[in-house]
Amino acid sequence: MIRIVTVIGARPQIIKAAALSRIIASDYSHSISEIIVHTGQHYDTNMSQVFFDELGIPVPDYNLAVGSGSHGRQTALMIEGIEKILLEVKPDYLVLYGDTNSTLAGAIAASKLRVPIVHIEAGLRSFNKSMPEEINRIMCDHASTLLFSPTATGFNNLVSEGFRKDNRAPFNSDNPGIFHCGDIMYDNSLFFAGLAEEKSDILKQHGLNQGKFILGTVHRDNNTDVPQRLNAIFSAFDRISRDHRLLIALPLHPRTSGLLEKNLTPAVFNSVKANTLIRMMPPVSFLDMIKLEKHAEMVVTDSGGVQKEAYYFNKPCIIARPETEWVEIVDAGAGMVTDADENAIVKAASQFLKNPPISFPPVFGDGKAAGFICRTMIDSAEGSKY
Ligand code: UD1
Numbered sequence: 066m067i068r069i070v071t072v073i074g075a076r077p078q079i080i081k082a083a084a085l086s087r088i089i090a091s092d093y094s095h096s097i098s099e100i101i102v103h104t105g106q107h108y109d110t111n112m113s114q115v116f117f118d119e120l121g122i123p124v125p126d127y128n129l130a131v132g133s134g135s136h137g138r139q140t141a142l143m144i145e146g147i148e149k150i151l152l153e154v155k156p157d158y159l160v161l162y163g164d165t166n167s168t169l170a171g172a173i174a175a176s177k178l179r180v181p182i183v184h185i186e187a188g189l190r191s192f193n194k195s196m197p198e199e200i201n202r203i204m205c206d207h208a209s210t211l212l213f214s215p216t217a218t219g220f221n222n223l224v225s226e227g228f229r230k231d232n233r234a235p236f237n238s239d240n241p242g243i244f245h246c247g248d249i250m251y252d253n254s255l256f257f258a259g260l261a262e263e264k265s266d267i268l269k270q271h272g273l274n275q276g277k278f279i280l281g282t283v284h285r286d287n288n289t290d291v292p293q294r295l296n297a298i299f300s301a302f303d304r305i306s307r308d309h310r311l312l313i314a315l316p317l318h319p320r321t322s323g324l325l326e327k328n329l330t331p332a333v334f335n336s337v338k339a340n341t342l343i344r345m346m347p348p349v350s351f352l353d354m355i356k357l358e359k360h361a362e363m364v365v366t367d368s369g370g371v372q373k374e375a376y377y378f379n380k381p382c383i384i385a386r387p388e389t390e391w392v393e394i395v396d397a398g399a400g401m402v403t404d405a406d407e408n409a410i411v412k413a414a415s416q417f418l419k420n421p422p423i424s425f426p427p428v429f430g431d432g433k434a435a436g437f438i439c440r441t442m443i444d445s446a447e448g449s450k451y
Pocket residue numbers: 075076077106107108109112133134164165166167197198284285286318319320323
């Protein structure tokens with residue numbers, strides 16, 4: 066039996082962790098015991114608890130209740146809390162997801178205590194170090210013992226940074242194992258798609274007709290906090306909805322809704338507010354989100370997870386960022402990177418609405434990443450003991 070501590074904190078990590086916890090419960094309960102630590106980075110009911118209720122994730126064994134704050138303070142409080150738990154629990158592995166401050170905090174706490182780190186979503190790079198996430202993911206990768214990459218590009222990025230693909234067990238942070246295993250989020254999308262269809266009435270709630278609306282999300286700090294960029298994105302939403310007479314569903318991250326009035330010019334704010342085609346709503350549950358993604362005509366987003374989910378459900382995606390880590394989506398012709406450029410977003414929308422992509426090659430694996438990760442952790446555990 067191996068003991069793992071899983072650290073989650075932000076919305077997408079809670080969702081990703083559901084896939085691993087589900088497989089541990091169904092297939093590996095005799096060989097893996099999981100202890101869940103919630104850092105409390107996200108804490109609103111619709112940013113955290115809703116996912117536990119809906120996705121069957123076990124109640125966290127610890128909640129550090131760190132909350133919001135500056136990067137330094139938030140990360141420091143998490144490191145302190147995670148360190149204490151690692152000293153108490155003495156796990157075989159610390160499991161971390163993605164690239165948030167919760168990920169970085171876990172990586173620092175565990176590496177100093179020589180607890181082997183398992184990084185799920187390793188190797189992704191934007192090659193843009195002004196993103197807090199780029200720093201978090203590079204630091205986590207380089208402290209990890211087992212690195213699971215969702216895409217071939219991610220795996221190759223690790224190799225370019227000096228990770229050796231021929232390393233063999235026993236693994237440790239000086240002899241890490243790197244694996245290309247597919248995307249754990251795909252496991253979830255496949256698993257929950259049917260349930261979402263059955264349970265979610267989000268389309269009815271907001272008067273949305275199947276295939277006749279656009280789904281948008283915006284939450285990246287360089288979009289929400291830079292008025293010029295936020296104005297460009299919301300002006301684009303305003304124009305696209307009016308030009309194409311299409312509804313736009315916008316489940317808004319609290320960071321974004323909190324900054325709309327402050328960072329949009331009065332003209333853009335008032336125009337968007339008066340536009341009955343734009344349906345702003347609080348963050349939605351995962352099943353509601355899947356239902357929206359499945360039935361949208363197109364997606365416009367700066368989210369990493371939403372880009373991929375759009376692809377899983379064969380939807381074109383406009384990426385309102387200067388670059389993407391998920392280059393396979395662009396290579397397949399299913400995504401366009403427009404940055405926060407109003408005209409580029411409007412033009413990309415017209416192109417995709419007229420000529421939607423037809424091919425979505427299976428570049429994110431087979432939906433069985435979680436099982437692969439569990440087996441690899443078990444097989445490698447002997448050699449990884451610290
Ligand atoms: C974080 C991650 C980002 C990820 C996103 C997922 C970092 C550096 N960023 O960004 O990579 O894409 O989560 O959603 O870790 N807030 C609330 N209620 C909440 C949570 C946040 O109101 O439950 C508001 C607070 O005003 C807070 C702001 O949102 O200051 C930002 O939250 P934070 O967790 O710092 O960053 P995210 O933008 O959510």
